[in-house]
Amino acid sequence: MLCIKNGMIHDMVSREAYEGDILIDEGKIIEIGTGIDVxxxxxLYDASGKDLYPGFVEAHCHLGVSGYGIGFEGQDHNEMNDICTPHLRGIDSFNPMDPSVYMAARAGVTCVGTGPGSSNVLGGTFMAVKTTGKRVDSMVVKDPVAMKCAFGENPKRCYRDKNNFARMSTAAKLREMLLKALDYRERIEAAGDDLLKRPAYDMKLEALLPVLDGSIPLKAHAHQANDILTAIRIAKEFKVRMTLEHCTEGHLIADELAEENYPCAVGPTLTHATKFELQNKTFDTPKILSEAGCMVSIITDSPVIPQQYLPLCAGLAVKAGMDPYEALKAITINPARHLGIEDRVGSLECGKDADIVVYQGSPLDYSSSVELVLIDGRIIH
Structure with missing residues (x-):
């Protein structure tokens, strides 16, 4: 049992912070209050003069599946031999021993949504995972959390000499796979208990059934405004859940996105505009979307931006005018909701995982420092 005493608690439930204690047992927060008897x-850990935050959460990255350093061997986030690979699972590429995982943890990033990249129209499933451990199976918070799909330049570039030269082709391929999965499901249902009438097992189509029944959303990589709206068009067409990833031009259609009410993960913004579709990149985007009423998460898309700089990205959004409380929500409770794991992480509440970051100052101020990081109640830094 551990009690963090006399800290300034930013619980991400209330806008205003308050001084108090947090009591932890068996990896969970069991009491929050003042003068807790233990x-x-x-x-005991005396946090007098320090600030307590939930462990930071990222809604979209490739931590652990795209290795630290340069070279083919560590890069396991894109399968480049097939444009549609919904049957692949990010968990099977994740390397807990990669140095970037601990770098994230010691910076207070305690839980991430990680998985396949955006080369393919359908890339496979994302999972939510803690950033400490030796075996991924024991680090997982939820698997799967989403099915990755991609629009825009990446599928075009990676398969331009094979079978995907235009945005029309990308959309058509996604529709084709969803239509095949619908047909596959109907044939299974029509066959009932008669195994002889069931369609031949198809691993790709099986992987899409949780998308069709609403168990998991499509996780739609889209930068340009037209790609974002194409993703929405297809999600509505097939009546499936969806989250929007990157949203680089989201500020240009903020009113539309607020009306549609899909979760928006914004970033990576702390990079050059390395592609045509990034020409309108700006740190104004999180502010504009948040003020329009969208649920905004800020992302690094690690390794595009190193995972440990997630709080820095939130701070830069504040510098661009974002409300500081909304920026903190964008790296805590909002990404937890984005991933569907808000019952476990993202805020400091009784019953939730004891993922806690103790700061000397604010994470939005990069001159501040991390004093203590707990994941599941264990001090890891």
Whole structure:
């Protein structure tokens, strides 16, 4: 049992912080209050003059599947031999021993949504995972959390000499796979218990059934405004759930996105505009979308921006005019909701995982420092 005493608690439930204690047992927060009485033998940590935040959460990255350093061997986030690979699972590429995982943890990034990249129209499933451990199976918070799909330049570029030269082709391929999955499901249902009438097992189509029944959303990589709206068009056409990833030109259609009410993960913004579709990149985007009423998460898209700079990206959004509380929500409770794991992480509440970051100052101020990081109640930094 551990009690963090006298800290300024930013619980991401209330806008205003308050001074108090947090009592932790068996990896969970069991009490939050002032002057908590503790049992004999309870470990105490005096956080007087320090600020307590939930562990930071990223809604979209490739941590652990895109290795630290340069070279083919560590890059396991894109399968380049097939444009539609919904049957692939990010968990099977994740390397807990990659140095970038611990770098994230010691910076207070305690949980991430990670998985396949955006080369393919359908890339496979994302998972939510903690950033400490030796075996991914014991690090997983939820698997799967989403099915990755991609629009725009990446599928065009990666398969331009094969079978995908235009945005029309990308949209058509996604529709084709969803239509095949619908047909596959109907044939299974029509066959009932008669195994002889069931369609031949198809691993790709099986992987899309959770998307069709609403168990997981499509996780739609889209930068340009027209690609974002194409993703929405297809999601509505097939009546499936969806989250919007990157949203680089989201500020140009903020009113449309607020009306549609899809979760928006914005970034990576702290980079050059390395592609045509990034020409309108700006740190104004999180502010504009948030003020329009969208649920905004800020992302690094690690390794595009190193995972440990997630709080820095939130700070730069504040510098561009974003409300500081909304910026903190964008790296805590909003990404937790984006991933569907808000019952476990993203805020400091009784019953949730004891993922806590103790700061000397604010994470939005990069001159501040991390004093302590807990994941599942264990001090890891």
């Amino acid at each position: 049992m004999e033998g309870t470990e």
